[in-house]
Amino acid sequence: MPAEPAVVEARGVWREFGGVVALRDVDLAVREGEIVALIGPNGAGKTTLLNVLSCVLPPTRGQVLFRGRPLPGRPHRAARAGLTRTFQDLQLFGSLSALDNVLVAREARGKGAVPRGDADRFLETVGLARRARDHPDALPFGQRRLLELARALATEPMLLLLDEPAAGLSTPERTALAERLCGLRDVGVTVLLVEHDLELALGVADRVVVLDQGVKIADLPPDAVRGDERVIAAYLGVA
């Protein structure tokens, strides 16, 4: 049986900032319908890899393929092709209400205005329907994260890159987030998840990729991560 095509694939990706090598010859493939967790200690290069995969940064060397073709050069083209993401440092639209944050995402997909009801259901998905008229500044931090997730889902992406979506969420909110992420797999959305909360990451992922100092050191099933010596060494700093 032929292997399922990779939705996104990094081939020998390097990213350097002056003399600092943030990513070193990284290979990564995320296949359709998978949830892949990208973990690693601080400074491992996780967000840099997400930036390269989402066109925010070009790779210094190497290639990124999206559905088998070179990734478009500009983020908006990648987004229109079916890729979107959330951010470690929230990038909400502060001058728009929660509903308008989602509405603008719906409108960006097409050519014009869409009915407000069309955006409501994405707020309902993350439990923010009652805060539709509020601006992001008026929301608690956890709800802002959820709003950013709702906005990303509103583009109905094929590939969703999530950068620490659980940061700042309460325990019940984390549980709800994990359920939503599993729900995304059921509707065919492919997810690449950067997450510090290992419990959550290992709970939802089909596969776990571990980065350390810009190098991919492991690509494992979740139940093999905790016992892997390379992962333990990377996290605990043991040689």
Add this chain to the structure above:
Amino acid sequence: MTRGDVTAVGVLAALIALAPLVASGYQLSILISTGLYGIATIGLVLLVGLARQVSLGHAAFFGLGAYVSGLLATRAGISPWLTIPAGALAAMAVAYVVGRPVLRLHGHYLAMATLGLGIVFQVVLNEWVDLTRGPSGFGSIPTATLPLPIAGGETASLYLVWLAALAVLALSLWLVRSSPGRALRAIGDSEVASELLGLHTADWKLRVFTLSGAYAGLAGALYANYVTFLSPQPFGFIFSLELLVMAVVGGLASVWGGMVGAFTLVVLTETLRRSLPEWLPGSSGELELVLFGVALAAMVLLRPTGLVGLAAAGLGRARSLRAAPATAEEPLHAG
């Protein structure tokens, strides 16, 4: 547009329509100037307030609209009804050509490019004497007259300018509440997030800059039609700054800020021009500039949302005060 906006535009239209019955010629000239500068300032509010891009050369678009309209009417004998839109279109075209390469770059390159455009425009006006008559300028520009049974002069100009100003105001109010307005606000808030939703941010910024240039060109063409004499002097860097001050003082967060800022600065300028020599004998025009600078700095530091923001905050406080007694009564009823 909200219902409040529709009502406010209607009330403003009625006030302008009735103004010639009660206002003096001088007061009408203040209203005409407000309409002219308000058109250009609304364009800046859209550009700076929504897309967070700064133009330091809007005087050039204003002047370009004026000169294209004035030259076509005087040299080619074309009807002012055609030269006025031609002035707006010319400014729009130049804004597109300048903005297209610059707005693909991140950062405040537009401010640099428009500053340069303003300088080049001044040089062209002063040096291309065969076409523009250089620093001495040219006059006798034929004017457009509305097909209405009204007296000519200030009243006709008032109605023509405000017909355009109200159209620009209504269009802009609709724009900010519509899908393009949301897209521009989103881009102003976070370019990277907007891109990753699928918005071509460079194109959107170019669109609003082009529209802003067209507004300034339209205002300039109407100015030429009103004053009937053009020279390079009014379209320099200082005028670009004045337009920016109008936008900031009025409030960048609201389209109304453009009109409020234009009115405030026109009245302030006229008041200073009349009263300053009495208050400070021997003072010159430079003092006006100093006071403008102080007004700009004070507004940015103390009330960045401008006069419209100040009014909105005051209105909000008044509403909450009115609502307070009802809230206070609730525990009594509950008890």
